[in-house]
Amino acid sequence: MLDGSNGVLTALFWSVITIGCYAVARVIHARWRAWWSSPLILAPLSVGLLVVLLHTGYAAYIKGTHWIALMMGPATVAFAIPLYEHRETIRRHWPVLLAGVAMGSTMAIGTAFLLASWLDLPTALRASLMPRSTSTPFAMAVSGDIGGLPELTAVFVIITGVSGAALGELMLRWMPLRSSLARGAFLGMGAHGAGVAKAHQIGEEEGSIAGLVMILAGCFNLMMAPLVALMMG
Amino acid sequence: MLKSPLAAFRMLQRTRFVQIAMLGAFWFAGDVAARAVGLPVPGGVLGMIGVLVLLGTGFLKVSSVRLGARTLLAEMLLFFVPSVLAILDHQEFIGTVGLKVVAVILVGTVLVMTSTAMTVELCYRWRAHHA
Numbered sequence: 001m002l003d004g005s006n007g008v009l010t011a012l013f014w015s016v017i018t019i020g021c022y023a024v025a026r027v028i029h030a031r032w033r034a035w036w037s038s039p040l041i042l043a044p045l046s047v048g049l050l051v052v053l054l055h056t057g058y059a060a061y062i063k064g065t066h067w068i069a070l071m072m073g074p075a076t077v078a079f080a081i082p083l084y085e086h087r088e089t090i091r092r093h094w095p096v097l098l099a100g101v102a103m104g105s106t107m108a109i110g111t112a113f114l115l116a117s118w119l120d121l122p123t124a125l126r127a128s129l130m131p132r133s134t135s136t137p138f139a140m141a142v143s144g145d146i147g148g149l150p151e152l153t154a155v156f157v158i159i160t161g162v163s164g165a166a167l168g169e170l171m172l173r174w175m176p177l178r179s180s181l182a183r184g185a186f187l188g189m190g191a192h193g194a195g196v197a198k199a200h201q202i203g204e205e206e207g208s209i210a211g212l213v214m215i216l217a218g219c220f221n222l223m224m225a226p227l228v229a230l231m232m233g
Numbered sequence: 234m235l236k237s238p239l240a241a242f243r244m245l246q247r248t249r250f251v252q253i254a255m256l257g258a259f260w261f262a263g264d265v266a267a268r269a270v271g272l273p274v275p276g277g278v279l280g281m282i283g284v285l286v287l288l289g290t291g292f293l294k295v296s297s298v299r300l301g302a303r304t305l306l307a308e309m310l311l312f313f314v315p316s317v318l319a320i321l322d323h324q325e326f327i328g329t330v331g332l333k334v335v336a337v338i339l340v341g342t343v344l345v346m347t348s349t350a351m352t353v354e355l356c357y358r359w360r361a362h363h364a
Binding site: 018019021022038039040043044047048051052057058059061062065066068069071072073074075076077078079080081082083084085093095096097099100101103104107108111112115116119120121125129132133135136138152154155156158159160161162163164167168171175176177178179181182183185186187189190191193194196197198200201207213215218222 | 253256257259260261263264274275276277278280281282283284285288289295298299301302303305306307309310311312313314315316317318319320321322323330333334335336337338339340341342343344345346347348349350351352353354356357358360
């Protein structure tokens with residue numbers, strides 16, 4: 001009885017803290033617009049600090065806030081609306097986007113393999129790093145296929161998304177990208193879900209292209225996985 | 234005031250909350266379907282394809298889900314916060330291995346983003362020239 005109500009209270013507490021920190025980070029970001037003020041950096045940092053300071057384990061935290069992470073599902077479905085509204089742009093430019101996805105996916109897998117080998121990281125860690133440039137469910141499936149650890153890949157995917165979205169904002173300031181197509185592909189390929197969210201803040205067209213590129217990249221990686229597994233022997 | 238149950242439903246459909254619930258239902262259906270068939274495709278992606286098909290065939294109007302979709306997409310960064318904190322459970326990354334992993338991710342991501350954007354931008358300009 002007491003445990004049950006305690007659980008509900010804990011869940012409520014951490015949910016309010018998470019949403020509150022995010023809301024405050026958004027206000028701060030609207031005021032300063034710097035890379036460090038991105039809600040993707042400020043919110044996890046402040047919530048993480050509270051989790052550690054209050055001696056709550058991650059297991060207890062995620063139990064109460066799992067529903068927030070689950071909202072990613074309905075948000076993925078929501079991509080259908082901008083995709084539908086920008087179907088003309090996509091119909092006109094799909095070969096260009098596909099070229100970008102092929103380049104980006106090859107680069108992602110290739111650089112992870114080369115850099116991890118060069119830095120002497122263990123094989124399982126290297127395999128877990130390789131599929132990190134797609135959204136979590138795709139990446140976890142590929143990771144298992146090529147001998148990585150899916151739950152480690154999930155963490156790497158998120159670090160990639162967070163750093164990619166933050167770096168992307170910084171890089172867009174000096175990259176000479178004339179088309180919304182390139183700006184969308186840039187964020188969708190490099191930072192998947194977080195990049196798509198960032199792209200939606202830049203513009204609706206960028207957002208829908210980033211969403212499409214992310215989905216294409218997921219499918220591309222799934223198809224490449226058997227080939228990569230074969231090459232790694 | 235409300236002339237019929239249908240009119241009442243139309244009114245309700247204009248609220249953000251109901252639209253989000255509708256998108257949630259599509260995700261749930263997609264998730265159940267993906268599990269049943271054993272597809273390695275996320276349930277959200279299946280739900281998205283379902284919504285796209287319904288929009289394309291005219292069974293669903295964009296205006297009846299647009300507000301909910303905009304809200305979800307605008308606040309998407311929030312949904313990442315709980316998952317990012319999973320790093321708290323991976324103490325083995327405090328130290329050299331962690332630094333190496335972060336280096337691989339950062340350098341790799343910058344290269345991925347630059348090469349993708351350059352490919353798309355160059356193809357775009359080439360096509361614009363030769364169109």
